[in-house]
Amino acid sequence: MKKVKVAFFDFTCCEGCQLQVANMGELLLDVLDKIDVVAFREVMSERSEDYDVAVVEGSITTPHDVERIRNIRAKAKVLIAYGSCATIGGINGMKNNFPLDDIREYVYKDAAKYFETIPTRPLHHVVKVDYSVNGCPVYLPEFVTVLKAALSGIPYNVPDYSVCVECKLNENVCMYERGITCLGPITRAGCNSWCVNNGNICYGCRGMVSNPAEKGQKDVLERYKIPLDWIENKMNMYNKPRELKEMDDIEQER
Ligand code: SF4
Ligand code: SF4
Numbered sequence: 541m542k543k544v545k546v547a548f549f550d551f552t553c554c555e556g557c558q559l560q561v562a563n564m565g566e567l568l569l570d571v572l573d574k575i576d577v578v579a580f581r582e583v584m585s586e587r588s589e590d591y592d593v594a595v596v597e598g599s600i601t602t603p604h605d606v607e608r609i610r611n612i613r614a615k616a617k618v619l620i621a622y623g624s625c626a627t628i629g630g631i632n633g634m635k636n637n638f639p640l641d642d643i644r645e646y647v648y649k650d651a652a653k654y655f656e657t658i659p660t661r662p663l664h665h666v667v668k669v670d671y672s673v674n675g676c677p678v679y680l681p682e683f684v685t686v687l688k689a690a691l692s693g694i695p696y697n698v699p700d701y702s703v704c705v706e707c708k709l710n711e712n713v714c715m716y717e718r719g720i721t722c723l724g725p726i727t728r729a730g731c732n733s734w735c736v737n738n739g740n741i742c743y744g745c746r747g748m749v750s751n752p753a754e755k756g757q758k759d760v761l762e763r764y765k766i767p768l769d770w771i772e773n774k775m776n777m778y779n780k781p782r783e784l785k786e787m788d789d790i791e792q793e794r
């Protein structure tokens with residue numbers, strides 16, 4: 541059987557999601573006989589421009605990124621947005637809360653004029669995305685599920701219910717019972733409540749559910765006497781509402 545050619549690419553990100561793949565171990569065996577990895581900067585020096593599936597990590601933050609992701613999209617039959625940076629803008633989205641010139645000067649000082657920048661965008665604001673794997677970093681069992689769906693040409697829908705559902709099934713003691721805020725009630729499931737299982741809170745890295753139960757969340761805060769700004773501060777990392785516009789709008793601005 542002909543193997544499917546898979547290429548990995550990175551844009552603005554920490555590359556932690558690719559590292560997850562490099563450390564996949566036995567999980568990778570599930571798909572290894574069906575794919576040929578033809579480009580993956582973190583683990584191999586060979587590189588081919590001929591691929592079927594592009595797995596793309598990172599967000600779009602420069603004009604050059606826009607050109608590059610469009611080229612990748614033109615070559616790939618299937619494009620998978622891989623990790624929070626790619627699916628929701630991720631941590632890079634915090635940049636959008638400040639004037640771009642201020643950000644450039646802060647980072648590059650006198651050399652700021654040499655570094656073009658645009659507001660952070662998730663991939664689907666610039667090109668068509670076929671599959672999304674949320675998370676910072678990605679949850680590998682979900683990535684394998686998505687990759688298998690992509691190889692078989694069947695859809696994968698990111699769960700649209702809250703992390704609390706998985707957390708309850710895992711029988712964790714709720715963080716609110718300990719007076720600690722957690723973004724589980726408004727965050728998309730699919731990670732099997734990974735952080736809470738390991739003694740941490742949910743920071744909302746998978747993005748918000750489409751219909752967050754705002755009233756339920758407020759009731760929880762009232763019941764545990766937790767100020768609203770504790771939640772708002774935690775939302776800064778991945779989910780602060782941002783002026784995310786489609787690429788057409790950005791091009792008009794330039
Ligand atoms: S989603 Fe998180 S772990 Fe993955 S590349 Fe972005 S910052 Fe790194
Ligand atoms: S709020 Fe957090 S700790 Fe509590 S059930 Fe939801 S995900 Fe679990």
Ligand code: SF4
Pocket residue numbers: 675676703727728731732733734735736741742743744745746747
């Ligand atoms: S528990 Fe929350 S922060 Fe942790 S991986 Fe899941 S969605 Fe992300």
